[in-house]
Amino acid sequence: MQTDQPEAAASIVVFESPVISRDCAEALQTLGFNVTTLALSEDNVMGLMSARPDYVLTINFNQYISEVCELLKIPYLAWVIDTPCYPIYDKAINHSHSFTFIYDAAVARRLRQSGVRQVYHLPVAANMxxxxxxxxxxxxxxxxxxxxxxxxxxxTEYRTSILPHLSVQTNERCSQLIDSLDQPEAFLNMADQLDENLIATIQRESGYPLAGDHYLPVAHKLAYxxxxxxxxxxxxxxxxxxxxxxxxxxxxxxxxxxxxxxxxxxxxxxxxxxxxxxxxxxxxxxxxxxxxxxxxxxxxxxxxxxxxxxxxxxxxxxxxxxxxxxxxxxxxxxxxxxxxxxxxxxxxxxxxxxxxxxxxxxxxHTFVQRMTDMLTTVQSELRGEPGAFSRWY
Missing domain, CATH: 3.40.50.2000 (Glycogen Phosphorylase B;)
Known part of the structure; x- marks a missing residue:
């Protein structure tokens, strides 16, 4: 699949991450984009107001960059490669100029079911x-x-901040839930087993703030x-x-x-x-x-x-x-x-x-292919043509 070629080397800012941002930048250069890589800092995020690139890309979602790009009407592309990635549950993910690509289709699908439109499945890749x-x-x-x-x-947070403070009864219940995850796909139903009484008991005994987010119920946070x-x-x-x-x-x-x-x-x-x-x-x-x-x-x-x-x-x-x-x-x-x-x-x-x-x-499964899929989807959306949820689903 070939991405629609941008006019006269469209510009994209790639914010650096510890792992794959460099691979993404190289792939985008191969595709003909004018790429600028920047450290993720407040000054560089605010600098987007003067630089005005055609696109911005980050590894994992950043709600503050999403806010700035929404203000500037710049398409913001986020490639989520971690689980859990708590920032994706912020309401900023549903901004009209935010396009979020998630390596786990189940997470992307659940966000769509919650009303987030511009979220897609995109597996990770390799730089051959x-x-x-x-x-x-x-x-x-x-x-x-x-x-x-x-x-x-x-x-884990559970081991350091919750477990030492639990009663014997609550500890046994949590241990049973943890052990149940030995079964494949058990996590899919974990949140449904966490009733309000158990959540309240864990919060009361441990003092740990089990806060959710706009698109993340507290039960799902505890499941993680x-x-x-x-x-x-x-x-x-x-x-x-x-x-x-x-x-x-x-x-x-x-x-x-x-x-x-x-x-x-x-x-x-x-x-x-x-x-x-x-x-x-x-x-x-x-x-x-x-x-x-x-x-x-x-x-x-x-x-x-x-x-x-x-x-x-x-x-x-x-x-x-x-x-x-x-x-x-x-x-x-x-x-x-x-x-x-x-x-x-x-x-x-x-x-x-x-x-x-x-x-x-x-x-x-190369980075050039992934960047092609990503930009093709975004360009389709910008033309008013809904992009496919995934190439594989």
Whole structure:
């Protein structure tokens, strides 16, 4: 799909983010846009009033930039790649000049059902050119592990601010809800199980302000808090189980050190992570239980490096890739152990899947393709022609 070519190099300001803003800027330049990258600061946001670009792009939604762009009548494009991203529930997301693209179709669909019109599903992507440059660099230290997992372990608000203050009865109820998230898709119904009495009890006992937002009911906010706690526990339990059978290296923040034996340290996203993905026999992905259908950057990062990926299941995996051809999905921890054991003994199958996964990614999931889809949708809306919700749904 080709985007309508802007007249005489339309200008776009891309506000910097820690991960993919640089990839977006490069793709936009490839498409012929005049791109300016700026640090996200109050002065630079206010500077839009004098710069007056044709478009503004951020990674994740920023309600203040949305307000400024609405005032200036500049199309504001936000690509949401995190869950939860609380700013998307602000009423600013429904501004007439805001166009929000969310990697999780379930979240985008729910916002549409709440009355937000210009919200769409857009998966994340990979920068094959950037990874290709790393491919030709000498790898000074290839990983020495059968399995690698690159992810932070973030101590949750529930664990630090709510759990220590709960009564035994309330703690047991919350623990039951957290444990229920072991079942696939259980998070879809989590908010419905959080009645007003439970919410009020948690607020009273913990003193934690369970505030929602314009498009985020309090029950959904609490569901995210419980989901984050479940994912914190799940990551530790999965890695501890794998360590009993395999050599596994865990890369991320210091929180891991006290939880697992195989903690290696931090891995830089742009330099070290690609080498880990390229050199590991198996790369593990554990999508958080509170992510309903979307795929995190790790899926695309691993495949773009030609790494072999084993991941738990989400709906987008079957819409964007083919299980058993591009990557391999697991059902539960025992299934994961058996899958890892099998592919560690079948090198050729593992390498073939990794190569096919990289080929599928290069063909269908690049930043140029994503920016093309994004701008085509926005330009259609500006002409009064409603843009498609998603290419995949």
């Amino acid at each position: 050119e950037r990874i290709g440059q790393i491919d030709v660099q000498q790898q000074d230290s290839a990983p020495e592990y059968d399995i690698s997992f690159v992810a932070n372990l973030t101590r 808090l419980l989901g984050r706690e479940h994912s914190w526990q799940e990551r530790i339990e999965v890695i501890q189980s794998l360590e009993k059978h395999f050599s596994i290296g865990v890369y991320g923040n210091e929180e891991w050190r006290a939880q697992v034996n195989g903690y290696v340290g931090h891995a830089d996203h742009f330099t070290e992570m690609p080498r880990i993905f390229q050199g590991s026999k198996i790369n593990l992905n554990i999508i958080r239980s509170f992510v309903e259908s979307g795929l995190p950057m790790r899926v695309f990062d691993v495949l773009s490096c030609g790494g072999f990926l084993v991941t738990n299941d989400k709906e987008d995996l079957h819409r964007l890739f083919t299980d058993g051809k591009d990557l391999v999905t697991y059902r539960d921890t025992q299934d994961l152990i058996e899958i890892c054991a099998y592919y560690l003994e079948h090198d050729e199958e593992r390498r073939t899947i990794a190569q096919l996964g990289r080929s599928t990614l290069a063909q269908n």
